[in-house]
Amino acid sequence: MNIVFVSSEVAPWSKTGGLGDVCGALPQALVARGHRVMVISPKYQNGSKADALYNGALDTCTRAKIGCFGAEHEVGFFHQIKNGVDYVFVDHASFHRKGSLYGDSFGVYGDNQFRFTLLAHAACEAPLQLAFEGCGDRYGKDIVFVANDWHAGLVPTLVASKYRPHGVYRDARTICAIHNIFHQGVEPSTTFPCLGVPTEWYGALEYQYPHHMRAHELDEGRVVNILKGAIATSDRVLTVSQGYAYEITTPEGGKGMEGLLLSRANKLDGIANGIDMDEWNPEADPDCAAPYSVIDLAGKLECKRALQKELGLPERDDVPLMGFIGRLDWQKGPDLLQQALHDMMREDIQVVMLGSGLPELEDFMRWAEGEYKDKFRGWVGFSVPMAHRITAGCDLLLMPSRFEPCGLNQLYAMRYGTLPIAHATGGLKDTITPHNAFGDADKVLAGTADVNQGEGVGTGWLFNDMNADALMWAIRSACDVYRSDKKFWRAMQTQAMTQDLSWNNAARKWEQVFEWAKMDPPHCG
Numbered sequence: 001m002n003i004v005f006v007s008s009e010v011a012p013w014s015k016t017g018g019l020g021d022v023c024g025a026l027p028q029a030l031v032a033r034g035h036r037v038m039v040i041s042p043k044y045q046n047g048s049k050a051d052a053l054y055n056g057a058l059d060t061c062t063r064a065k066i067g068c069f070g071a072e073h074e075v076g077f078f079h080q081i082k083n084g085v086d087y088v089f090v091d092h093a094s095f096h097r098k099g100s101l102y103g104d105s106f107g108v109y110g111d112n113q114f115r116f117t118l119l120a121h122a123a124c125e126a127p128l129q130l131a132f133e134g135c136g137d138r139y140g141k142d143i144v145f146v147a148n149d150w151h152a153g154l155v156p157t158l159v160a161s162k163y164r165p166h167g168v169y170r171d172a173r174t175i176c177a178i179h180n181i182f183h184q185g186v187e188p189s190t191t192f193p194c195l196g197v198p199t200e201w202y203g204a205l206e207y208q209y210p211h212h213m214r215a216h217e218l219d220e221g222r223v224v225n226i227l228k229g230a231i232a233t234s235d236r237v238l239t240v241s242q243g244y245a246y247e248i249t250t251p252e253g254g255k256g257m258e259g260l261l262l263s264r265a266n267k268l269d270g271i272a273n274g275i276d277m278d279e280w281n282p283e284a285d286p287d288c289a290a291p292y293s294v295i296d297l298a299g300k301l302e303c304k305r306a307l308q309k310e311l312g313l314p315e316r317d318d319v320p321l322m323g324f325i326g327r328l329d330w331q332k333g334p335d336l337l338q339q340a341l342h343d344m345m346r347e348d349i350q351v352v353m354l355g356s357g358l359p360e361l362e363d364f365m366r367w368a369e370g371e372y373k374d375k376f377r378g379w380v381g382f383s384v385p386m387a388h389r390i391t392a393g394c395d396l397l398l399m400p401s402r403f404e405p406c407g408l409n410q411l412y413a414m415r416y417g418t419l420p421i422a423h424a425t426g427g428l429k430d431t432i433t434p435h436n437a438f439g440d441a442d443k444v445l446a447g448t449a450d451v452n453q454g455e456g457v458g459t460g461w462l463f464n465d466m467n468a469d470a471l472m473w474a475i476r477s478a479c480d481v482y483r484s485d486k487k488f489w490r491a492m493q494t495q496a497m498t499q500d501l502s503w504n505n506a507a508r509k510w511e512q513v514f515e516w517a518k519m520d521p522p523h524c525g
């Protein structure tokens with residue numbers, strides 16, 4: 001199949017979180033399975049040394065003129081092949097600015113709707129227009145589009161409204177891939193004429209907030225919601241775990257989309273993410289102090305000592321060292337660690353948090369470090385090498401997410417023999433097997449345990465209630481095993497490290513969804 005991913009981020013060129021990781025790695029796994037895959041993303045330039053990442057991408061000299069926001073805008077396309085994938089970067093002045101991908105210290109950019117409208121239009125044109133010199137024909141019209149999150153969400157709506165009625169993309173299918181339903185691309189309904197979507201399709205994008213969410217008596221709560229349009233017009237909807245696929249059909253998890261998603265339940269699937277086995281490989285991780293594997297974990301202790309040293313924590317082998325890596329926002333639940341801090345610090349443990357986000361939580365990390373000098377470190381910022389060192393050097397990884405569509409850090413952690421302690425939600429619940437005190441550690445260590453028959457020991461701890469008591473219960477339970485039963489701990493590490501977390505597994509399931517999409521007639525248009 002010819003498959004075209006559209007995404008606002010793709011690692012290593014651009015990344016603020018898991019979306020970048022997925023769009024960097026999954027396409028390569030699909031290529032390895034014999035597909036032709038293109039990834040389309042903006043060519044961000046912020047004046048830092050990260051701009052050089054795009055040096056390998058060559059100008060295709062193809063330009064597309066995009067009619068939206070009351071004018072015609074010209075975009076360019078840059079192209080680079082990596083591991084068989086065609087990475088295409090859309091070039092426009094609005095992607096060149098200081099700050100991060102979506103905003104700067106003043107908040108999110110006011111023109112994000114414009115920037116990502118351009119991306120979606122450009123992505124629809126690329127398979128028709130781009131012929132890569134020496135690399136075969138155009139992708140053409142018989143393709144599968146994967147529109148990731150709201151930033152790419154106009155793609156299914158454009159295919160249905162602008163192309164199919166004119167006989168283009170009749171054989172193409174569109175998949176709306178939801179990595180996070182929290183962000184939907186919502187703007188006042190008056191912006192609809194700017195989007196370049198035919199007028200009669202307004203209803204696909206319209207969303208009306210319920211009464212209690214409106215500002216005043218005269219506010220009708222009408223908006224254009226790009227993700228809603230994608231869910232309504234795409235041929236299938238896919239999200240990144242089965243648990244989350246269910247949660248988004250409920251009022252608690254759907255963020256207003258639950259009704260529409262329920263109506264499309266027969267076209268909704270959930271597939272847990274895999275991980276990039278080369279980038280996250282404890283046997284060859286250039287950011288870590290020593291290599292190690294499930295056969296010989298000696299290097300993990302060296303990584304722990306090196307991390308303690310780097311952070312200026314007491315270098316003790318016997319103390320459980322716990323990490324947190326993630327955006328400091330409501331989703332990831334760092335405020336729960338804030339609430340539980342004093343209880344945690346009463347235990348004989350060490351904690352390191354890496355993250356950036358809400359200023360009050362960044363300040364909390366700085367304050368906690370001063371308050372608990374021997375036990376707590378807060379690393380404010382975004383550092384991929386540091387994330388690797390924490391993943392390798394810690395004994396446990398804390399993931400108190402309020403909701404988590406899939407989560408990648410717990411997968412990385414398990415590969416590194418670092419056991420996750422997580423809130424039982426979404427993909428965390430799907431991918432972590434809870435500690436089973438009745439499991440057979442000997443069999444797990446010998447590689448003969450039948451995990452489906454209850455012989456597994458588990459790969460981490462899950463707590464059900466989103467409160468400090470539940471978190472502390474899980475932390476104490478984990479510390480208890482860590483201190484009192486080294487063999488059981490080793491067995492849990494073994495079970496965690498020997499799982500198949502590769503993308504190949506997930507890519508096979510994505511392929512199945514593409515096939516189902518191809519079998520059905522187009523949903524719209």
Ligand SMILES: Nc1ncnc2c1ncn2[C@@H]1O[C@H](COP(=O)(O)OP(=O)(O)O[C@H]2O[C@H](CO)[C@@H](O)[C@H](O)[C@H]2O)[C@@H](O)[C@H]1O
Binds near residue numbers: 016022179180273
């Ligand atoms: N300060 C920091 N320094 C260095 N690295 C940092 C960092 N903060 C975060 N990261 C990295 O960013 C990535 C975060 O990935 P996640 O999947 O956990 O979350 P995210 O919410 O961004 O993704 C959304 O999309 C993904 C992909 O589908 C889903 O798994 C997830 O549940 C959903 O919320 C990891 O690679 C992590 O190491």
